[in-house]
Amino acid sequence: MHELTQRQEVQLLLNNEVVVVSSRNKDLHGRTGVVKAIMADDRTLDVELANGKRAFLDVTFVREVRERTQFAKTEQSLGPIANSVVKATL
Numbered sequence: 001m002h003e004l005t006q007r008q009e010v011q012l013l014l015n016n017e018v019v020v021v022s023s024r025n026k027d028l029h030g031r032t033g034v035v036k037a038i039m040a041d042d043r044t045l046d047v048e049l050a051n052g053k054r055a056f057l058d059v060t061f062v063r064e065v066r067e068r069t070q071f072a073k074t075e076q077s078l079g080p081i082a083n084s085v086v087k088a089t090l
Contacts, residue, residue, distance in 0.1 A: 007042045022061035
């Protein structure tokens with residue numbers, strides 16, 4: 001398994017939703033936005049915030065917003081017909 005380079009990790013943020021985690025700027029902390037562009041230094045992001053304003057932020061000041069996932073605690077059911085076919089072929 002190969003690791004992503006820093007440039008590749010930053011490229012993955014493009015067009016994704018991020019949240020500002022830096023507490024240096026109280027006005028931006030906790031706000032969400034979408035990464036619209038990555039500057040030539042591969043560290044500075046052009047982020048369009050939810051309120052329509054734009055901010056240029058270092059990649060270390062943001063975190064990708066990820067949807068919560070819930071893992072099933074029971075075996076997944078494919079429905080009565082699919083389950084019968086699966087059991088019949090086993």
